[in-house]
Amino acid sequence: MGSIxxxxxxxxxxxIESPETWHFDYFNDEMGAAVGALMDNDGMLLGRRTYDxxxxxxxxxxxxxxxxGQMNGARKYVVSNTLTEAxxxxxxxxxxxxxxxxxxxxxxxxxxxxGSAVLVRWLLEQELVDELHLLVHPLVVGKGQRLFADGAKxxxxxxxxxxxxxxxxHMVYGPATS
Numbered sequence: 001m002g003s004i005x006x007x008x009x010x011x012x013x014x015x016i017e018s019p020e021t022w023h024f025d026y027f028n029d030e031m032g033a034a035v036g037a038l039m040d041n042d043g044m045l046l047g048r049r050t051y052d053x054x055x056x057x058x059x060x061x062x063x064x065x066x067x068x069g070q071m072n073g074a075r076k077y078v079v080s081n082t083l084t085e086a087x088x089x090x091x092x093x094x095x096x097x098x099x100x101x102x103x104x105x106x107x108x109x110x111x112x113x114x115g116s117a118v119l120v121r122w123l124l125e126q127e128l129v130d131e132l133h134l135l136v137h138p139l140v141v142g143k144g145q146r147l148f149a150d151g152a153k154x155x156x157x158x159x160x161x162x163x164x165x166x167x168x169x170h171m172v173y174g175p176a177t178s
Contacts, residue, residue, distance in 0.1 A: 002106040004045060006113040006120045007038045007133035010147060016117055017144035026137050030164040038133055042109045043075035045102075047116035051078040055088035077111065079119055099126050106130075117147055125152040131172055132156065138167035 009019035046054065054071065061068040076091040079098055086093050094101050105111070106128070113120055123129045134147075155176035162170040 002042070002109040002111065003130040004102070004106055004111045004113065004123060004128055005038060005041070005131040005133060006116075006123060006129050007035075007135070008115070008117070008120065008147060009135050009137060011137050011139055011141040013140045013142065014146040014148055015141035015144040016115075016147045017141075022139065022141055023135075023137055026164075026166040026168045028164065028166055031135065031166070031168060031170075034133075034135065034162075034164075034170050038112055039070065039114075041074075041112040043077055043111050045111040045113045045116070045119070046076060046078045047113075047119035048078060048080040048083055049118075050114070050116040051076070051080070051083070051086070051088070051091070055086075055091070059088060075109075077105065079116075099128065102128055117145060120147065121149070124154045127154075127175060127177075129175070131159065131174055134171045134173070136169045136171055 008016050009023045010016050011022065058068060058071040061071075063069070072089055074090060076086070076088060077094050078086055078091060079094045079102075081095045083093055083095075094105070102123075113123070120129070120132075124132065156173040157176045159172040159174045161172075164170065
């Protein structure tokens, strides 16, 4: 049986937008190991906007960076009802009855989401997320897109919480019903 694991960098005030502008001061070997483990999946599950950004950057990124090879070589599933062609290598479009398609896919495949806030919100509301990994940073960003906007109530249960020496806490949540 496969799974869907979603992971996000998040500030104390719930901001997830543009983590590249605020999270690097907290990145260390502990976080690197956690992020690396979260990338160890059968495939990446991406929303359209994240896919577009990644597909623009990674194919021409530094080939000496080991993450470049990992990102380009990974199996990618992009959720979109508007994308007609996925040109980044190893990419498949998931559209139509997305919940049904992802339910089938996760029977055999372990998927990980990176970013893709709109998709993660929807996955949570549809009860498709098996693990929600939040890397909570000890700062208030003050403005920007938040993970939890107005919407459905989604009960979760804490599975683990691991503090890092930088003050970041890696919190893992699962469905409250399991």
